[in-house]
Amino acid sequence: MGAIEGIITGFQTAFSLQSIFFVMIGVFIGTFIGMLPGLGPISAIAVMIPITFGMDPTVALIMMAGVYYGAIFGGSTSSILLNAPGVSGTVATSFDGYPMAQRGEAGKALAIAAIASFVGGTVSVVLLMLLAPMLASVAISFSPAAYFALMLLGLTAISSLSEGSTVKALISAVAGFMVVTIGIDAQSGTQRFTFGNTNLLDGLDFLVIALGLFALAEVCTLILNRKDKSIQNAHKIGSLKLSKQDWKEMTGPMSRHSIIGFILGVLPGAGATIASFISYITEKRISKNPEEFGKGSVKGLAAPETSNNAATSGAFVPLLSLGIPGSGTTAVLLGAFLVLGVQPGPLLMTDQPEIFWGIIVSMYIGNIFLLILNLPLIPYIAKILMVPRPMLISLVIMFSMIGVYAISFNTFDLYMLLLFGVVGFLMRLFSFPAPPFILAFILGGMLEQSFRQSLTISNGSFSIFFQDPIAVSILAVAALSLFVPLISKLRKGNNNAKKKH
Amino acid sequence: MKKMLLIALFFFSVVLAACGNGNNADESEASDGSWEPEESIEIVAPAGAGGGWDTTARMVAKVLGEEGMIEENIGVVNKTGGGGAVGWSYIANYEGNPYKLFVASPPIILIPLNGQSEYGHEDFTPLANLIADYGAFAVREDAEWDDLNELFEDMKDDPDSVTVVGESAPGSMDHIQFVQIAKAAGVDITKIRYVSAQDGESLTQLLNGSVDVYSTGMAETVEQVKADNIKVLGITAPERLEGEVIEDFPTAIEQGIDETFVNWRGFFGAPGMDEASIAYYEDKFKELSDSEAFAEIRDQFGWDEEYMGHEEYKAFLDEQKEQVQVLLDDLGLNNE
Numbered sequence: 001m002g003a004i005e006g007i008i009t010g011f012q013t014a015f016s017l018q019s020i021f022f023v024m025i026g027v028f029i030g031t032f033i034g035m036l037p038g039l040g041p042i043s044a045i046a047v048m049i050p051i052t053f054g055m056d057p058t059v060a061l062i063m064m065a066g067v068y069y070g071a072i073f074g075g076s077t078s079s080i081l082l083n084a085p086g087v088s089g090t091v092a093t094s095f096d097g098y099p100m101a102q103r104g105e106a107g108k109a110l111a112i113a114a115i116a117s118f119v120g121g122t123v124s125v126v127l128l129m130l131l132a133p134m135l136a137s138v139a140i141s142f143s144p145a146a147y148f149a150l151m152l153l154g155l156t157a158i159s160s161l162s163e164g165s166t167v168k169a170l171i172s173a174v175a176g177f178m179v180v181t182i183g184i185d186a187q188s189g190t191q192r193f194t195f196g197n198t199n200l201l202d203g204l205d206f207l208v209i210a211l212g213l214f215a216l217a218e219v220c221t222l223i224l225n226r227k228d229k230s231i232q233n234a235h236k237i238g239s240l241k242l243s244k245q246d247w248k249e250m251t252g253p254m255s256r257h258s259i260i261g262f263i264l265g266v267l268p269g270a271g272a273t274i275a276s277f278i279s280y281i282t283e284k285r286i287s288k289n290p291e292e293f294g295k296g297s298v299k300g301l302a303a304p305e306t307s308n309n310a311a312t313s314g315a316f317v318p319l320l321s322l323g324i325p326g327s328g329t330t331a332v333l334l335g336a337f338l339v340l341g342v343q344p345g346p347l348l349m350t351d352q353p354e355i356f357w358g359i360i361v362s363m364y365i366g367n368i369f370l371l372i373l374n375l376p377l378i379p380y381i382a383k384i385l386m387v388p389r390p391m392l393i394s395l396v397i398m399f400s401m402i403g404v405y406a407i408s409f410n411t412f413d414l415y416m417l418l419l420f421g422v423v424g425f426l427m428r429l430f431s432f433p434a435p436p437f438i439l440a441f442i443l444g445g446m447l448e449q450s451f452r453q454s455l456t457i458s459n460g461s462f463s464i465f466f467q468d469p470i471a472v473s474i475l476a477v478a479a480l481s482l483f484v485p486l487i488s489k490l491r492k493g494n495n496n497a498k499k500k501h
Numbered sequence: 502m503k504k505m506l507l508i509a510l511f512f513f514s515v516v517l518a519a520c521g522n523g524n525n526a527d528e529s530e531a532s533d534g535s536w537e538p539e540e541s542i543e544i545v546a547p548a549g550a551g552g553g554w555d556t557t558a559r560m561v562a563k564v565l566g567e568e569g570m571i572e573e574n575i576g577v578v579n580k581t582g583g584g585g586a587v588g589w590s591y592i593a594n595y596e597g598n599p600y601k602l603f604v605a606s607p608p609i610i611l612i613p614l615n616g617q618s619e620y621g622h623e624d625f626t627p628l629a630n631l632i633a634d635y636g637a638f639a640v641r642e643d644a645e646w647d648d649l650n651e652l653f654e655d656m657k658d659d660p661d662s663v664t665v666v667g668e669s670a671p672g673s674m675d676h677i678q679f680v681q682i683a684k685a686a687g688v689d690i691t692k693i694r695y696v697s698a699q700d701g702e703s704l705t706q707l708l709n710g711s712v713d714v715y716s717t718g719m720a721e722t723v724e725q726v727k728a729d730n731i732k733v734l735g736i737t738a739p740e741r742l743e744g745e746v747i748e749d750f751p752t753a754i755e756q757g758i759d760e761t762f763v764n765w766r767g768f769f770g771a772p773g774m775d776e777a778s779i780a781y782y783e784d785k786f787k788e789l790s791d792s793e794a795f796a797e798i799r800d801q802f803g804w805d806e807e808y809m810g811h812e813e814y815k816a817f818l819d820e821q822k823e824q825v826q827v828l829l830d831d832l833g834l835n836n837e
Contacts, residue, residue, distance in 0.1 A: 046550030143711040186697040189615055189670040198590055201583030201617060268701045323724050324701035332550055341801060345724025408581040453696045457664050457711060
C-alpha cells in the first residue's frame, strides 16, 4: 500500500466517531494530569494500560497518544501560574511565563502558551505525516559523538541563561553536573555518590530537582516577601486578548521552533525537555532584546511552548517507524502497544496502516480539541491566582509533594524535594541562578554517557569527535556561539575605548 | 474556597491511604495443615510500569483473578529503583508474611553480586518459575559475520575490533549473557568492549553503525529482522524455538558453542514463608502455567513455558548464581 492510500486509511480511522470520542477523552485526561504539578503522562498511561486491555488497539492507542501530548499541552499551566512545572518539558516555560503572570498578565501568558502549543503541535503533525517514512533514517543518524556535540551545544547556553555573575552561573552548573552523576554509572556499573543508600541507586528524578529549585524556592521567597506590595499585581489575571504586537512577536519563534522542536523530538533520547531548553536559548541568542528574557518576554514563552509540543509529535517517528522509544514516556507507550498486541517497528506502516496513520491523523483532531478545551478555560484556571496567598502557597507545597511521591511512591523522594527546596532558596538568597543548574542536570547525563560511549568505541581516541560529519558541524556551531559574542563584545569594548581617546 | 479545601483534603487522604498499608498478616492455617489466603495479595513489580516485570506481574494477576484460581483480590504494586533493589528491601521487611509476592528474573542474582543490593535470592522464598526468555545477538544485515563462530573468531584475533552494545550496565543482563556465550567460545572476555545505552539508543547505535553487536532479548529483534535491517547470529536458548521469525534464529549450541543463558521469570515470596503457604502458591502457579488463558499470553509476548516448583527453583537459582560468580570474578566485577 502506498503512502497516500495509507494516509487516506488514517483519515478514515481517525475521523470515525469512536476515535474522535476517545481522542477527546485522551486529551482531556492529558491536559488535566499535565496541569497538576508533578503528575505526568507516564503515570497516566501506565494506569490506562490495564483499563484498555481488550479495547480496539487503534482506538486505545489513539487515546493514549492523546494523553501524552495533552499532558505536555496542559503542563504549561502550572509552570506559568505557580512556577511549579507540571511535566519536565515545561520547565523552560516558567522562565518567562511566571514573570508574565506575576506582572498581572496571566491570561495573556496562558493564551500565548495555548496558541504556541497548538501551532507547534499542528505544524509538527504535518511534518510527521509528510515525512514520517523518510525520517526513520534521520532518527538513527546520530552517533554517540553527535549526541555529545549536541549536548555540548546546549551547554554553551549556560552563560546566556544567567544574569549577573558568570562565575556564579558556572558554579551552579557544576553543582548540576555533580547531582546528575548520583546513582549507578551505566558505563561501569559502579555507584557514585549513593552513600550506600538504595534509594539513590537510580539517581534523582528530574521533577524532584525542578519542583524543589523552582516551586518550593519560590514559595519560600513568597513567604519572606509577604508584606511586599509590589507583587500584589499577581492577583490580576488580565486580558486574554493578544495585541497585534504580541502576534507579531510570536510568529517568528513559533515557525522556527516548530521545526527545531520536531527534529529534536525525532532523535531518541533528546525529547521535549531538551528541545524546550534549546529553543529557549536559541531564541534568546538571536533576539535583539535578550535582556527581556526571563522577565516575561513573549518570545521567551512562545519558543519553548512551541518546541515541547513539536518534540512530542517528533517522538512518534522513532516509536512508530522503528519501535525505538526515545524517552521514559514513549517507553511506557511502547509497553502499551505490546500489551494491545501491536508491535511498532519498520513494518507497522505497511502491515497495519490504520494504526500507524490513524494515530498520526488523530493528532490533528487532538490538537484542535486541546485548543478548544484550553482557551475558554483560561479565565477559570487563572482564578487560582485569586486564592489568598497563604492558601495558594500551601496548595503549591502539597501538589509538589503529591507529584514527587507519585514518581515512585517512595517517601525518600519527598525528603529530597525538601532538601532541594532549601538548596533552591539558599541559591536565590545568594543570587546563584537556578536555570544553569537544571540545564546541566538535563544535559549532563547524556553528555557524559555519550562522551564515554564514543571513547569506548574509538579505543580512547579523540579523533572520533572529528570524523563524524554531524558531530563536526554541531561542534562548529557550538564554538561559534561561544566565541562570536565574546569577539563582538571585545570589539565593542575596543571601539568604546577608541572613542574615549 | 471551600471547594479548594475539599480537593486538598481529598488528595491528602489519598496520600495517607497510600502510605498506610500496615503489616497485619495473621496466620490462618486450617486443621489439615493447608493454607488459604484470607486477605488481598500484593504482587510487587520492583520496576516501573510498562517493563518486563510489570507486564508479567499484571498478566499473572489478571489470569489468576479472571479464571477464579485465587478468590482474594490481587493487586500489583510498582516499587521502582536501583534495578530492583528498592522493591527487594521493601519485601524484606515482611518476614513470614504470606501476602507479599514479587516477580523476579536474573537481576536478583546479578545485582547483589554487583554490590548494588544487600538482598539476594537466598533472602527470599522462591515459589515457582513460570516462563523463560532468551537473549539474542544481532548485527547489521550487511555485517561481515554470518554466524557466531565467525564473530568470535574475529574477536579472538583482535578483541578490540568489535564493540558490543546493550541496555544494561556492565555486570548486568545484556552484558553477562554475551560474556557467558563468548567465554564458552574461547574469547578473552576481559577484553570485550561493551557500551551501555539506554532509552532505545542501543538499537539506534547498531543501526547507524556506531557499534557492531547488539545484545538484547529475542523479542526486541523480531521486527527489525523482518524488515531486513539486522540479522540474528545466535540465541542463548538450549534448542530452537517455535514461532514466526524466531524459528530461524540459530542457537549457540547448534553452532558448537555449548552454553546457554536463560532469562527466567518467576515469583518469590517474603523471607521465611511457611511450608503451607509455599505449597499453596506452588499449586496455584502450576494451575496458572497449565491454563489455556496463560498459554495465550505466553504466545502474545513470545515467552517460553518453563515451570519449576519451589525446590527445583531453589536449586536452579543457586546453580545460576555460581555460574555468574565465575564470570564476574573473571571480569573483576564481583563486588559481593
